[in-house]
């Protein structure tokens with residue numbers, strides 16, 4: 214409601230080009246062109262503005278990276294341009310980043326981190342035994358953190374049109390862009406479709422797209438590296454976003470380095486290209502095989518229906534839950550699929566997520582299961598689910 218009120222108050226009329234930060238001369242140069250362009254092509258007001266945003270964000274203040282630091286950056290640029298000042302460099306004494314100020318890293322720390330990152334180095338004579346021992350212990354102790362459908366182009370167009378019509382800010386989680394297995398499906402980025410839908414959409418719809426090192430062919434959940442690309446963001450909101458990112462500090466260097474490789478992988482002709490491509494294909498090919506295996510095995514079980522796993526890393530099979538089991542679930546004050554998943558866990562040790570946690574059509578039941586276990590283990594898991602399901606149907610018949 215508040216959003217709608219704010220939009221009405223500010224109106225939705227077209228902005229002049231100069232109000233979007235272009236120079237007056239370029240605005241003048243474009244004036245004649247603007248006259249010829251249909252008015253509805255011009256930009257409309259942003260949906261997300263300082264007035265419509267969450268006021269808690271506006272209230273955040275972080276002096277350590279506030280206006281002083283912005284000014285410091287400006288002064289550095291001025292010094293680079295040769296503007297004379299009573300000093301020759303800006304010394305960034307605002308944050309306690311010792312190594313940025315020249316302090317040397319502690320060798321043992323870097324050695325252990327290098328070994329953890331690339332365990333093949335455990336065979337290298339360049340590392341001391343105590344660092345290797347420590348890395349082995351850390352590697353043993355930590356594992357990575359850890360609905361199967363691919364949106365069609367038409368579906369994405371509909372979502373974009375809906376956002377445009379209803380004045381919504383679009384958030385596109387595109388972390389599974391490499392995980393497409395079905396030959397009938399392709400990954401279409403929201404940004405690409407947005408631009409192909411024409412200027413009415415591409416210059417108006419506000420979009421944030423997310424990507425992460427945790428998924429795709431990388432599966433590097435432990436690095437917490439990712440990015441968000443924003444399009445058509447109101448400049449003031451961009452300022453707020455930068456402020457929030459500064460407050461939270463950035464991901465560790467390792468996470469940033471991993472993300473850098475994702476967006477800029479080795480290219481043909483470079484030394485690592487072949488191995489990189491081989492490993493990537495192997496990971497994705499393996500997942501594609503497991504996707505098919507899961508679909509096929511689930512569909513052999515009476516009372517389970519599984520759509521083709523077009524992408525990502527999950528199956529989301531629909532399960533039939535008999536009326537008596539629904540009653541038993543109600544007696545336990547549980548959603549029926551929660552009851553089913555709880556029994557599955559208790560009886561088989563297999564942990565899946567009830568469909569009610571994701572939203573599903575009234576009266577239907579699902580669960581979500583990853584296809585990440587190695588093939589032989591996955592086969593065992595699927596067999597156990599099958600046996601459990603058949604028993605469950607008999608028990609509550």
Ligand SMILES: Cc1ncc(COP(=O)(O)O)c(C=O)c1O
Pocket residue numbers: 386388424425426427434437438439
């Ligand atoms: C659709 C989707 N987006 C994002 C994430 C998590 O990304 P990150 O590890 O970068 O927080 C997941 C993790 O399961 C996911 O399934």
